[in-house]
Amino acid sequence: MSQHLTKFTKEVDSWIESHCPHSMRTPMPVSEQVWASSNIYFPSKDAKVWFDAMVSKGWCTPEWPKEFGGGGLTFDESKILKQRLKFYGCRPAQINFGISMLGPVLLEFGTDEQKHEFLPQISRGEIWWCQGFSEPGAGSDLANISTTATLKGGQYMIEGSKIWTSEANKADWMYCLVRTNKTVKKQAGISFVLLDLNQPNIDIKPIQLLSGQSPFCQVFFDNVYACETHRIAPENDGWKVAKRLLQFERTMMADMxxxxxxxxxxxxxxxxxxxxxxxxxxxxxxxxxxxxxxxxxxxxxxxxxxxxxxxxxxxxxxxxxxxxxxxxxxxxxxxxxxxxxxxxxxxxxxxxxxxxxxxxxxxxxxxxxxxxxxxxxxxxxxxxxxxxxx
Ligand SMILES: Cc1cc2nc3c(=O)[nH]c(=O)nc-3n(C[C@H](O)[C@H](O)[C@H](O)COP(=O)(O)OP(=O)(O)OC[C@H]3O[C@@H](n4cnc5c(N)ncnc54)[C@H](O)[C@@H]3O)c2cc1C
Incomplete structure (x- = not known):
């Protein structure tokens, strides 16, 4: 290991010692998870102390640039940070699909305005994101989506329905696949938009499972809008963003x-x-x-x-x-x-x-x-x- 990385490891160790409360170095029951949200809830004082420390250091998003709320670390530094957090048994400071899935595609495909608007908020855990990909007629064959979006005066008007949307009933925003062209090959008529769920004409119905829990929802859109400026990548070019996001999702799942x-x-x-x-x-x-x-x-x-x-x-x-x-x-x-x-x-x-x-x-x-x-x-x-x- 280089001298620089050895020094960095020592710095990380001493930072964890002084900033991570001991109760945050124990296995985390599901009931004590901290979910990023506009309405964020901390199950204990220590959970908030740990969250604040990680957010202000930018270490919830260690490799993101500092201007977007990240830690600005190199790949090797970030790897060491993750190893040391694991070594000390530190709990994740927040659970946030924005960090593991949407953020990386925004960094890759987003405009400067989009990055500045969303990445710092994501890093600070201020938005609960849900994923609007699957539909009743589009699961494994995801390119088959039929929820449509029509551009009118700078806004997309959206009609249709999404299904199996995890935690949609608690989410603030959805990243969503919509059909913007029906006359071309399926994959070539899809756009990727960010949709504010805090608006009328959205009906979110939790789906009750045999266990009695309802971790999923079906979401119905009846003339719902998304700003054109919140479309990621050019119109009809959303499939490549979706595929990339799925790669991040699968990596996250493999790791988790x-x-x-x-x-x-x-x-x-x-x-x-x-x-x-x-x-x-x-x-x-x-x-x-x-x-x-x-x-x-x-x-x-x-x-x-x-x-x-x-x-x-x-x-x-x-x-x-x-x-x-x-x-x-x-x-x-x-x-x-x-x-x-x-x-x-x-x-x-x-x-x-x-x-x-x-x-x-x-x-x-x-x-x-x-x-x-x-x-x-x-x-x-x-x-x-x-x-x-x-
Ligand atoms: C816990 C959980 C959370 C989820 N959260 C979300 C979410 O937040 N947002 C979201 O958009 N979706 C979510 N989903 C939906 C998930 O992405 C779909 O369930 C998945 O893609 C499969 O689609 P489907 O359920 O329509 O099954 P289908 O596509 O109908 O598949 C049914 C069966 O056929 C098999 N099959 C299908 N096509 C082929 C093929 N070409 N070759 C071989 N076998 C095939 C499948 O493997 C499966 O066994 C979630 C699902 C689960 C279980």
Whole structure:
């Protein structure tokens, strides 16, 4: 490591020591997440202290330029920062799709005005963004979207509906794919617009799941507007922005799932408990070992991909969403198996509280659908990496 990076590592360590409260160096339950929003909520005083420290340092967006609220760090510095935050077990200061998905495409495709308008607000966690891509007739075949936008006097008038829009009922703005030309090839008639959800004629209906939760919504637009100045990239050229954003989404998902969702995972307890030599125990231990090796391989590949992406497109990146989300599902299978007979119990019998392990097990089934299903990822790999015909 260069002298500069060694010095930077020491600076990061001492900054974390003095700015990250100890309670923010513990695993984060879902109920204590801080979601970026115009109506931001902090579950504790320490969560706000940590958020303020990270935002004022620009370290929620370490590689963004300082003029847009970023930390202005180089790739290597940012990598060290992420490693040290992970080493100390620091919680993410905020959860923000603007940072992981929209921001990077604004940096790449946005005008100067758009960057100045949105990036600092995103970095400061002031906007809850939702993603308006999927429609009832457009999921895997996303280019099939039919929500239309017609330009009238500097404003797009939007009609149609989006579905599976995560957290739309809490969001402030939506980044949205709309059809601006119906007479050309599907991909060539799509635009990418930013839409303020705080306006009339938008009906947001949460979709209730079997679990009783409603993390998704269907969103109906009846003559809703988006400013022409809030279109990213030229009209009808939104497909390339969408594809790029999906790359960022898939990288985020690949990364996110390598983190633990609960304090102590049953598979680790089982692994460390010298579980005996019955054929069942030996088989489970072997599966856990294989999983840990694969997880490690995915983490190394992720670092390699990040380094390769510095010099342009890294084809390896196309494999990560598939590999990582499938492995996450496997991990929750192993967690359930490690608990034995009670593994799939949904509610704790004595306390009546919903069990985190079974909740995470069931939720992990969504990872290989959200952000593009595994089957579609395999199609992408076969076409773009292996050169097979579709
Ligand atoms: C937890 C979660 C959060 C989500 N959040 C959002 C969000 O915020 N915004 C948003 O816009 N969307 C969101 N989605 C929607 C998600 O992007 C779609 O569910 C996904 O793209 C699949 O589309 P679909 O559900 O229409 O399934 P379909 O496209 O109808 O696919 C059905 C099945 O057919 C298979 N299939 C389809 N085409 C092919 C093919 N060519 N080859 C092989 N198999 C194929 C699929 O793999 C799948 O198994 C979310 C989904 C989930 C599960």
């Amino acid at each position: 799932e390598s983190e633990g969702a609960i304090d102590v995972e049953p598979l680790k307890v089982f692994r460390d408990s010298k579980p005996g030599s019955s054929p069942g125990s030996k088989k489970l231990l072997a599966k856990i070992a294989t999983h840990e090796m694969r997880n490690h391989m995915i983490e190394i590949t992720m670092s390699r991909t990040a380094a390769e992406s510095q010099n342009g497109f890294s084809p390896t990146g196309l494999t990560l969403k598939y590999l990582s989300t499938e492995e996450t599902q496997n991990r929750w299978e192993l967690n359930v198996s490690s608990l034995g007979m009670g593994g799939l119990e949904i509610v704790d019998r004595s306390s009546g509280v919903r069990k985190e392990v079974s909740k995470s097990f069931f939720y992990s089934k969504a990872y290989t659908i959200a952000g593009g299903s595994s089957e579609v990822q395999l199609n992408i790999i076969s076409k773009n990496i292996l050169g097979l015909t579709s």
